Amino acid sequence: MKIAFIYDSVYPWVKGGAENRVYQLAKRLVLRGHEVHWYGMGCWWTAENHEDIEFEGIHLHGVCKPIELYSNGKRSIKEAIYFALKLFSPLMKERFDVVECQGFPFFPCFTAKIHAILGRSTLFITLHEVWGDYWYEYLGKLGIFGKIVEKLTLYLTDRIITVSEKTNRDLQAIRLLDGNVIPNGINLKEINFIKKSDKKSDVIFVGRLIKEKNVDLLVKAIDLVRKELPEIKCLIVGDGPERENLEKMVLDRNLSTNIEFTGFLGNHDDLISYMKSSKVFVLPSTREGFGIVVLEANACELPVVVVKHKMNAACDLINNGKNGFVVEPSDKDMAAKIIRGIKDKEKMKPHCVDFASQYDWDDIVGLLEKHYEKSLNRL
Structure with missing residues (x-):
């Protein structure tokens, strides 16, 4: 399979839970014979060199210069929209069997949805969390906008992966869809x-x-x-x-x-x-x-x-x-x-x-691979 992961920050230049998950699964999918790409910010760029690179067999595509992920201690909406817009052109140049977006920060999922509508890929979204009413606690009155965008994201595809049973329950509280639980792992x-x-x-x-x-x-x-x-x-x-x-x-x-x-x-x-x-x-x-x-x-x-x-x-x-x-x-x-x-x-x-x-990640990648194959065969 030809697989693309979409997430703005890229491991090992940025070390967080979502970045690590994509990295661990991507490198193991490469070892299983798949062609794997990762579209993110150019975290590896230098002043002289903005080229795409190959890292542990993964094709890394820098769609824009890195900008701050957080503003006033919260995930930057400006960064998420900026990345989603910059993603459009390089993503549209390629066809993939699978495009998997990490659900948060939402906006890149809409870019990937356009790619899927045009018949250039099948969209999967991995949810690490579903916030629902927690948006009001996080953003106050502005939380209504976070809640709306989150809900819209949950309806972009039926092929939703959740990393935990809790996230799956939270998904079902908003949309009557049973996500496929493929947990995070360790080496x-x-x-x-x-x-x-x-x-x-x-x-x-x-x-x-x-x-x-x-x-x-x-x-x-x-x-x-x-x-x-x-x-x-x-x-x-x-x-x-x-x-x-x-x-x-x-x-x-x-x-x-x-x-x-x-x-x-x-x-x-x-x-x-x-x-x-x-x-x-x-x-x-x-x-x-x-x-x-x-x-x-x-x-x-x-x-x-x-x-x-x-x-x-x-x-x-x-x-x-x-x-x-x-x-x-x-x-x-x-x-x-x-x-x-x-x-x-x-x-x-x-x-x-x-x-x-x-x-163990070696077992979890097998679950993901089977889920991709099963979903694609249903088309």
Whole structure:
């Protein structure tokens, strides 16, 4: 098959969940004999060279110069429209069996729909999240526009892929269509090859330091855990606009000997190495489209603590008491489960590894390939 992925930011120049998913699946489809293209912003461009390149067998097409993805902490509408308009001309030059768009930020899906209407491809859309009424919380009164554009996007094709059961349920709440669930995954071989770090900890968090990650809840929980385990050591790995507030919070609570901020780690192997030297992973987010870090932590033999919330798909990855715990958004509940996770880690380890092994990218790419073939044969 001749396959094109469409997503504005391109891995490894931009490292996020959606970028990683496209990269992991695209390179494996190449190994299975397919011709794979990726249309994105020219993240690899230099001042002298704006040419398309081949990266690990994937044909990368830069449709425009890279511009900021975020404006005032939110995904830029200007960037999404700009990319969708710039995508039109280069995409129309080619025919594909499959064009797969990542659903958000929506506008490129409409460009791809025109390509499909003209008979030049079959359109698939992958949904990482469906927000529905959450748009009002995100944008206030302007959320109505986000909600409308999202709904229109969900009707562009019947060939919709969802990355989690939660996203599938949210899709069905808006449109009576059963999306094909093809989850995100992890590279078990790479994880198993990485050695433990010398930097040991009891609790670890990895992620962007933004409000939605609720890392302040983790800080409060560690303050409570310290009463029972005075030597508790927590690593907060990542960076972001909330870091300064969180560091002040740690100082105000006299937690500097218990909580350490490592900053952003550019090497993903270092993240895995740090996880392997910890005991419990905490993901205090209230909103996750999937939660790959849950699988990575489980693969590193760590039980995971996640927060119960209607927008948190990571809850679906937890078998309570087996590979982790789903807690109420309360520092007391989180602290109690952190302590239990530390004490029960050895007992929970086999369940963690068994669960993570179900989500290897090498298996997931087979699901995607079969879905493409099945959908195309129905035409």
